[in-house]
Amino acid sequence: xxxxxxxxxxxxxxxxxxxxxxxxxxxxxxxxxxxxxxxxxxxxxxxxxxxxxxxxxxxxxxxxxxxxxxxxxxxxxxxxxxxxxxxxxxxxxxxxxxxxxxxxxxxxxxxxxxxxxxxxxxxxxxxxxxxxxxxxxxxxxxxxxxxxxxxxxxxxxxxxxxxxxxxxxxxxxxxxxxxxxxxxxxxxxxxxxxxxxxxxxxxxxxxxxxxxxxxxx
Amino acid sequence: xxxxxxxxxxxxxxxxxxxxxxxxxxxxxxxxxxxxxxxxxxxxxxxxxxxxxxxxxxxxxxxxxxxxxxxxxxxxxxxxxxxxxxxxxxxxxxxxxxxxxxxxxxxxxxxxxxxxxxxxxxxxxxxxxxxxxxxxxxxxxxxxxxxxxxxxxxxxxxxxxxxxxxxxxxxxxxxxxxxxxxxxxxxxxxxxxxxxxxxxxxxxxxxxxxxxxxxxx
Numbered sequence: 001x002x003x004x005x006x007x008x009x010x011x012x013x014x015x016x017x018x019x020x021x022x023x024x025x026x027x028x029x030x031x032x033x034x035x036x037x038x039x040x041x042x043x044x045x046x047x048x049x050x051x052x053x054x055x056x057x058x059x060x061x062x063x064x065x066x067x068x069x070x071x072x073x074x075x076x077x078x079x080x081x082x083x084x085x086x087x088x089x090x091x092x093x094x095x096x097x098x099x100x101x102x103x104x105x106x107x108x109x110x111x112x113x114x115x116x117x118x119x120x121x122x123x124x125x126x127x128x129x130x131x132x133x134x135x136x137x138x139x140x141x142x143x144x145x146x147x148x149x150x151x152x153x154x155x156x157x158x159x160x161x162x163x164x165x166x167x168x169x170x171x172x173x174x175x176x177x178x179x180x181x182x183x184x185x186x187x188x189x190x191x192x193x194x195x196x197x198x199x200x201x202x203x204x205x206x207x208x209x210x211x212x213x214x215x216x217x
Numbered sequence: 218x219x220x221x222x223x224x225x226x227x228x229x230x231x232x233x234x235x236x237x238x239x240x241x242x243x244x245x246x247x248x249x250x251x252x253x254x255x256x257x258x259x260x261x262x263x264x265x266x267x268x269x270x271x272x273x274x275x276x277x278x279x280x281x282x283x284x285x286x287x288x289x290x291x292x293x294x295x296x297x298x299x300x301x302x303x304x305x306x307x308x309x310x311x312x313x314x315x316x317x318x319x320x321x322x323x324x325x326x327x328x329x330x331x332x333x334x335x336x337x338x339x340x341x342x343x344x345x346x347x348x349x350x351x352x353x354x355x356x357x358x359x360x361x362x363x364x365x366x367x368x369x370x371x372x373x374x375x376x377x378x379x380x381x382x383x384x385x386x387x388x389x390x391x392x393x394x395x396x397x398x399x400x401x402x403x404x405x406x407x408x409x410x411x412x413x414x415x416x417x418x419x420x421x422x423x424x425x426x427x428x429x430x431x432x433x434x
Contacts, residue, residue, distance in 0.1 A: 003263050005222040008307060045296075046220050047305035052297035077294055077309050079262075080269035088264035090225060090309075092294045 006079070007089040010057040011042030011126070013075065013133035017150045018100045018113060022137075022166050024130060025103050025111040026122070027064070033085045034123035038112060040130070041065060042091065053092045061096070065109035069096035071149035075133055083125045091124075095133045097149035141167045145186055148206045154190055156201040157181070223296070224306040227274040228259030228343070230292065230350035234367040235317045235330060239354075239383050241347060242320050242328040243339070244281070250302045251340035255329060257347070258282060259308065270309045278313070282326035286313035288366035293349055300342045308341075312350045314366035358384045362403055365423045371407055373418040374398070 014025040029039045043060040050056040058068060072094055079090035103111060114120060116134045119127055140146050147163045148155075155163075161177050181187055188207040193200035231242040246256045260277040267273040275285060289311055296307040320328060331337060333351045336344055357363050364380045365372075378394050398404055405424040410417035 003261060003265065006225050006262055006264055008223050008225065044220060045223055045305075045307075047223055047298065048220065053294055053307065074293060076291060077270055079309070081264065081267075088262075090262075090270065090307075092296070092307075 004087075007084060007087050008045045008053075009042055009084075009089060009091045010045060010053050010060060010094065011040040011091050011129060012057055012061055012069075012072075012094045012096050013040060013130055014069070014096050014098055014103065014111075015116070015133065015137060015150070016098050016100045016103050016113070017163055017166055020162055020166050022116050022134070023100075023113045024116050024119075025098075025109070025113055026120075027109070027111055029123055037123040038120050039123035040093075040126045054094075057092075057094045065103075065106045065111075067098075067102060067106040067109075069098050070102075071097040071146075073136075075129070075136060078125055078129055091129070093129045093133070095136060097137070097146065099150060099152050101152060138167055138169070145206060148186075154192065154203040154205050156194065156203060158201065160204070221305075224301060224304050225262045225270075226259055226301075226306060226308045227262060227270050227277060227311065228257040228308050228346060229274055229278055229286075229289075229311045229313050230257060230347055231286070231313050231315055231320065231328075232333070232350065232354060232367070233315050233317045233320050233330070234380055234383055237379055237383050239333050239351070240317075240330045241333050241336075242315075242326070242330055243337075244326070244328055246340055254340040255337050256340035257310075257343045258326075271311075274309075274311045282320075282323045282328075284315075284319060284323040284326075286315050287319075288314040288363070290353075292346070292353060295342055295346055308346070310346045310350070312353060314354070314363065316367060316369050318369060355384055355386070362423060365403075371409065371420040371422050373411065373420060375418065377421070 016023055016025060026038045027041050029035055029037050041061060041064045045053060045056045050059060054074070057072070062068060075093040075095050077090055077092055081088045083089055103109070116130065119130060137146060141164065147167050150163050151159060157178055160181070161172055161174065165172055186207050187204045190203045190205055192203040194203060195201045233240055233242060243255050244258050246252055246254050258278060258281045262270060262273045267276060271291070274289070279285060292310040292312050294307055294309055298305045300306055320326070333347065336347060354363060358381065364384050367380055368376060374395055378389055378391065382389055403424050404421045407420045407422055409420040411420060412418045
């Protein structure tokens with residue numbers, strides 16, 4: 001090659017919903033550059049073992065967190081000569097939507113959860129990557145089933161409505177929300193219920209839901 | 218570094234509209250791999266001169282075609298160990314929307330125009346990159362001003378309607394189309410007219426249009 005090659009990394013924006021707040025799971029870097037700084041989980045592409053960059057980010061997440069996100073989407077490339085003190089670098093960023101319980105159960109992970117609207121100082125250009133991820137989620141949520149992936153596989157209509165409200169940053173009117181969801185035809189009643197004997201709430205799931213293959217958007 | 222680095226390239230999907238058909242501008246490769254094959258214009262990132270990958274693709278297009286696209290959007294990364302016979306490689310792909318007259322006037326370019334629905338055999342995974350670009354354009358066009366960028370700066374409502382029809386692959390009803398465009402508020406009458414004295418057609422432009430800074434979507 002005539003030119004030195006850029007450093008190629010992958011980074012994941014892990015979005016989750018905790019107590020009605022859209023949060024991101026960050027971790028503390030254990031090496032330079034930016035040692036001890038708060039950052040997105042990420043790593044360098046390993047050309048001898050990763051089939052492509054999606055395989056890279058799945059490997060990194062398995063190694064650093066012990067879990068595989070159900071919803072993972074390529075976001076955008078961030079690149080340039082100044083973003084990494086080591087050399088000209090390029091990060092292929094991904095967005096993962098993860099139910100909070102799954103993230104919290106990832107025993108290998110040592111996450112710090114922060115609201116996407118109150119980020120601490122971050123390593124590299126990770127604040128910019130997160131802003132792009134949140135904009136993508138909010139932009140797509142008004143016309144897609146993306147928010148479903150922040151919920152457990154089975155959920156109540158109230159939980160679903162609160163999820164849409166947290167992402168869209170607005171209150172939705174209950175009967176109108178339910179009518180729209182019904183007309184959309186993406187919900188399937190499971191027949192199971194939760195809550196008291198007086199007013200049990202039906203549990204729903206996303207129709208045609210499969211654990212790894214679903215792509216939305 | 219512990220690992221060999223991937224080869225990093227940029228490629229551009231140049232979309233244009235000619236005689237009512239959505240076409241792509243391809244060229245013939247002048248070097249290996251895939252020497253003489255039809256391909257997207259692209260090149261290797263030059264870390265000593267490119268500020269980031271968008272600067273890379275703009276430089277490549279300037280060098281290979283002599284022009285700077287008005288609308289350029291990062292599409293997606295295509296990567297892997299098998300897509301380039303040289304080594305594990307990664308392409309950051311871009312979509313450019315270009316009025317046909319601008320492309321045809323790019324004197325340095327030696328383009329071959331083909332319909333996006335009838336692609337010849339192509340180098341690398343370029344057919345897959347084009348499919349993603351066309352899907353992006355079609356997906357966004359029903360709710361954005363993206364199609365405007367396939368037109369000259371000033372255009373008639375009939376030309377605008379035909380552009381939307383070619384992209385969305387459907388016929389639109391004239392008075393309904395005009396009513397929607399008016400309600401949208403993105404059009405600005407220029408006061409100029411074209412056509413015969415009997416039924417001159419008003420020329421419009423996109424409101425707030427600036428030559429290089431506009432971003433849409």
